[in-house]
Every structure is written in structure tokens, then in C-alpha cells.
Amino acid sequence: xxxxxxxxxxxxxxxxxxxxxxxxxxxxxxxxxxxxxxxxxxxxxxxxxxxxxxxxxxxxxxxxxxxxxxxxxxxxxxxxxxxxxxxxxxxxxxxxxxxxxxxxxxxxxxxxxxxxxxxxxxxxxxxxxxxxxxxxxxxxxxxxxxxxxxxxxxxxxxxxxxxxxxxxxxxxxxxxxxxxxxxxxxxxxxxxxxxxxxxxxxxxxxxxxxxxxxxxxxxxxxxxxxxxxxxxxxxxxxxxxxxxxxxxxxxxxxxxxxxxxxxxxxxxxxxxxxxxxxxxxxxxxxxxxxxxxxxxxxxxxxxxxxxx
Amino acid sequence: xxxxxxxxxxxxxxxxxxxxxxxxxxxxxxxxxxxxxxxxxxxxxxxxxxxxxxxxxxxxxxxxxxxxxxxxxxxxxxxxxxxxxxxxxxxxxxxxxxxxxxxxxxxxxx
Ligand SMILES: Cc1cc2nc3c(=O)[nH]c(=O)nc-3n(C[C@H](O)[C@H](O)[C@H](O)COP(=O)(O)OP(=O)(O)OC[C@H]3O[C@@H](n4cnc5c(N)ncnc54)[C@H](O)[C@@H]3O)c2cc1C
Numbered sequence: 001x002x003x004x005x006x007x008x009x010x011x012x013x014x015x016x017x018x019x020x021x022x023x024x025x026x027x028x029x030x031x032x033x034x035x036x037x038x039x040x041x042x043x044x045x046x047x048x049x050x051x052x053x054x055x056x057x058x059x060x061x062x063x064x065x066x067x068x069x070x071x072x073x074x075x076x077x078x079x080x081x082x083x084x085x086x087x088x089x090x091x092x093x094x095x096x097x098x099x100x101x102x103x104x105x106x107x108x109x110x111x112x113x114x115x116x117x118x119x120x121x122x123x124x125x126x127x128x129x130x131x132x133x134x135x136x137x138x139x140x141x142x143x144x145x146x147x148x149x150x151x152x153x154x155x156x157x158x159x160x161x162x163x164x165x166x167x168x169x170x171x172x173x174x175x176x177x178x179x180x181x182x183x184x185x186x187x188x189x190x191x192x193x194x195x196x197x198x199x200x201x202x203x204x205x206x207x208x209x210x211x212x213x214x215x216x217x218x219x220x221x222x223x224x225x226x227x228x229x230x231x232x233x234x235x236x237x238x239x240x241x242x243x244x245x246x247x248x249x250x251x252x253x254x255x256x257x258x259x260x261x262x263x264x265x266x267x268x269x270x271x272x273x274x275x276x277x278x279x280x281x282x283x284x285x286x287x288x289x290x291x292x293x294x295x296x297x298x299x300x301x302x303x304x305x306x307x308x
Numbered sequence: 309x310x311x312x313x314x315x316x317x318x319x320x321x322x323x324x325x326x327x328x329x330x331x332x333x334x335x336x337x338x339x340x341x342x343x344x345x346x347x348x349x350x351x352x353x354x355x356x357x358x359x360x361x362x363x364x365x366x367x368x369x370x371x372x373x374x375x376x377x378x379x380x381x382x383x384x385x386x387x388x389x390x391x392x393x394x395x396x397x398x399x400x401x402x403x404x405x406x407x408x409x410x411x412x413x414x415x416x417x418x
Binding site for chain 2: 080
């Protein structure tokens with residue numbers, strides 16, 4: 001028999017978990033389905049901007065959020081949702097393992113997916129010197145030379161983390177200046193192992209079996225080829241459309257789901273919160289995701305209360 | 309069965325074992341590796357009689373990571389008669405892993 005819930009939250013990052021805590025406190029029977037409970041914040045090396053934690057490891061913060069949720073009577077299912085179908089009386093949600101659940105309303109808190117460089121041999125070098133996860137793979141590059149592609153907060157923290165174990169980190173930013181918070185800017189300046197290359201871009205991955213270098217768009221110290229042992233990519237992210245496209249939700253020009261202040265999307269019965277929305281004025285952070293999750297859950301509670 | 313590699317010699321383990329091996333290169337600090345744990349458990353039960361799963365913590369076995377040219381975790385390598393057959397890098401669906409295992413089992417059975 002298909003299990004039924006008034007509310008199913010898909011995604012268990014800061015947005016989904018906060019919504020879950022609010023729904024639990026409102027005694028709304030809720031199921032959270034998340035492939036990775038804790039979400040993307042678990043990949044952050046150091047988090048310094050979540051109130052209550054002057055400095056905390058991202059994974060610890062993610063785990064604490066999951067533990068916090070578990071204090072409330074909310075079911076958490078660790079699974080990947082493969083399909084959402086709109087029915088007359090709600091939604092049918094199917095996981096990759098073919099488990100089916102019914103929801104009267106949905107809250108989408110799926111986060112985003114990392115952008116790739118879009119270079120032809122990117123897949124071939126993945127795990128051969130190219131990585132999207134410094135926390136996972138940094139250890140393989142002890143005392144080596146690496147580059148980080150990107151110039152935002154996440155790229156800068158990635159470079160700072162890698163500088164702790166490597167000999168040198170080239171930080172390659174597309175913009176003429178780093179696009180990170182001033183405190184990270186200062187940290188980069190203080191870290192002598194980081195060499196900043198601004199207004200530039202990786203255009204080619206070079207190597208036979210493993211990556212051995214990259215080609216830059218503009219010459220750096222008269223060279224366009226930069227010999228490196230590893231390249232870490234952190235050039236932002238965008239919402240994945242696989243699940244949401246069939247739901248016909250209004251999005252902005254970059255594919256982020258448009259929401260009202262209360263989290264409602266353009267389709268009735270569907271709320272959205274967190275990094276996948278255009279609701280945070282492009283400040284995609286744990287705190288803004290959590291806030292959107294809280295507001296959406298509160299509005300969903302009001303919706304059920306009004307319905308009686 | 310899942311065998312964490314402790315102090316044994318991996319080479320000896322490969323030689324002694326006649327079944328195909330799934331070498332799971334991982335580390336406790338790696339989130340995608342942690343996410344693979346239930347998938348690996350499921351596969352270990354399903355293929356209990358046909359495959360041996362060896363978990364290799366790269367923090368403790370840097371030499372093996374280097375020998376197998378592992379530069380990213382999780383990395384899954386199937387070994388048939390001691391030789392590398394296929395490898396998958398990064399978080400995988402159960403389906404992907406099963407495909408690789410079935411290929412290794414078929415190869416091992418000639
Ligand atoms: C390296 C790095 C460093 C960062 N540092 C900071 C920082 O210092 N401070 C800060 O505030 N923010 C930081 N961020 C940003 C922060 O991680 C995000 O803004 C925040 O995690 C967004 O929360 P979310 O809940 O919207 O999405 P996410 O955290 O991305 O969570 C998405 C959830 O949806 C699930 N999901 C996705 N698809 C499916 C599916 N099909 N089926 C089931 N579940 C699915 C995921 O498994 C996950 O549980 C950093 C990000 C990165 C990458």
C-alpha cells in the first residue's frame with residue numbers, strides 16, 4: 001500500500017531540515033526524502049556565518065541539523081526521488097528503488113548541482129586529477145601543486161583548505177577580482193601558498209593518463225600552459241531540472257524556481273525553499289535556505305489549518 | 309562479505325581469493341563515500357557468494373591508492389584473477405555498481 005502524508009519534503013539540506021523541524025513542531029505528519037541528509041553544507045570546510053557557531057566544520061553542522069530534526073516526529077527516508085507525478089488529489093513521489101509515497105502537498109528543497117567546466121575531456125580526467133570535492137580528494141595532493149577554478153566563497157574556502165596540505169594553489173577566477181566576502185579575501189592574502197590568477201579561465205585539460213596541466217585563456221607570466229597535479233572546480237551551481245521540469249514551475253532566466261515570500265511556487269500544492277529558488281536575492285547560504293524552509297513550512301501549516 | 313583491509317597484504321588477499329574482488333577505496337571524512345555505505349551493504353548481501361568486497365581506507369593505505377592510481381574517492385575497482393577489470397569513480401547508483409559486478413562475475417566464470 002502506498003503510504004500517504006499531508007506533506008512530503010524532498011531534500012534534506014538546511015532548507016528541508018528546517019522545514020521539517022517547523023512541520024514537526026506544528027504536528028503536521030511529514031515525510032522528508034533526502035538522498036544526502038544534511039545537504040551541501042556538509043562539503044564546506046569551515047562555516048563562519050551560521051549564528052550560534054562562530055566556526056564549525058560543515059559536516060558537523062550538517063550532522064547537527066539532522067540530529068535536531070530527529071528530536072521531532074518527522075520521518076526521514078534516505079533515498080533519491082526519481083519521479084514526481086501530479087495527480088488530481090496531490091502528488092505521487094517515487095524513489096529510485098521504486099518506493100511510492102503520496103503527498104497532499106510538496107515542498108521542494110533539492111538544492112542545486114555543481115556546474116562543470118564544460119570542457120570536452122572533463123569526464124575522462126574526473127578522478128585522474130580533476131575533482132569537484134576538495135574535502136574528499138585533497139589528501140591525494142599532499143605536497144603537490146593544484147589549481148582551483150572559481151572565485152566565490154566556496155572556491156576560496158576550497159583553496160584555503162587545499163593550501164593546508166599542498167605546496168601551491170593557483171586560484172583562477174573569471175572575474176577581475178575575487179567575488180567572495182572580504183574576510184575570505186584577507187585570508188587568501190595571508191596564505192602565501194595561494195597564487196591568485198584573476199580575469200582568466202581554464203580552456204583545456206592537458207595530460208595523458210592523469211591530468212598534468214591546464215591551458216589558460218590569457219597568458220599568465222607569459223605562459224598559457226600551467227603545469228599542475230590537480231584541478232578542483234568550484235564555479236557555482238544551478239538547479240537540476242530532471243525532477244522539476246514535468247511540474248511546469250515558473251523559473252527565472254537561470255532556472256531557479258520563482259517563489260513568493262511564503263514559499264509558494266507558480267503551481268498550487270507545491271512550495272519550494274533553499275538554493276533552488278530565486279527567493280534569496282542570490283545569497284545562497286545555509287542561513288537563507290533555512291529561513292526559506294521555515295517560511296514555507298509555516299505557510300503550509302496555515303494552508304492545512306485553513307482547509308480544516 | 310565486506311572485509312575492511314587492516315594489516316593484511318592486499319596482494320596476498322587477491323591471490324588467495326578466487327572470486328572477483330570489488331575494491332572500495334574510501335575514507336571516513338568523505339561524504340559521498342558515506343552515502344555509498346547502504347548501497348555497498350545491499351550489494352554485499354545480494355552477491356554474498358559471488359564476490360568479495362574489500363574496503364580500503366586511503367588514509368591508512370596511501371601505497372595502495374598510489375599503486376591503483378586512485379586520485380578521487382569513492383573509487384570502485386573490480387579485480388578478476390588479480391587483474392583490474394573495470395573502475396567507477398564517484399558516487400554511484402546501485403544499478404551502475406551491479407552492472408560492473410555482473411561483468412566481473414561473468415568474466416571470472418569464463
Ligand atoms: C564548498 C561549499 C562551501 C560552502 N560554505 C558555506 C558557508 O560557509 N556558509 C553558508 O551559509 N553556506 C555555505 N555554502 C552554501 C550552502 O551549502 C548552501 O547554501 C545550502 O546547503 C543550501 O541548502 P539547501 O537545503 O537549499 O540545499 P542543499 O544543502 O544542497 O540540500 C539539498 C538536499 O536535496 C537532496 N536531493 C537533491 N536531489 C534529490 C533527489 N532527487 N532525491 C532526494 N533528495 C535529493 C540532497 O541530497 C540534499 O539533502 C557552501 C557551499 C559549498 C559547496
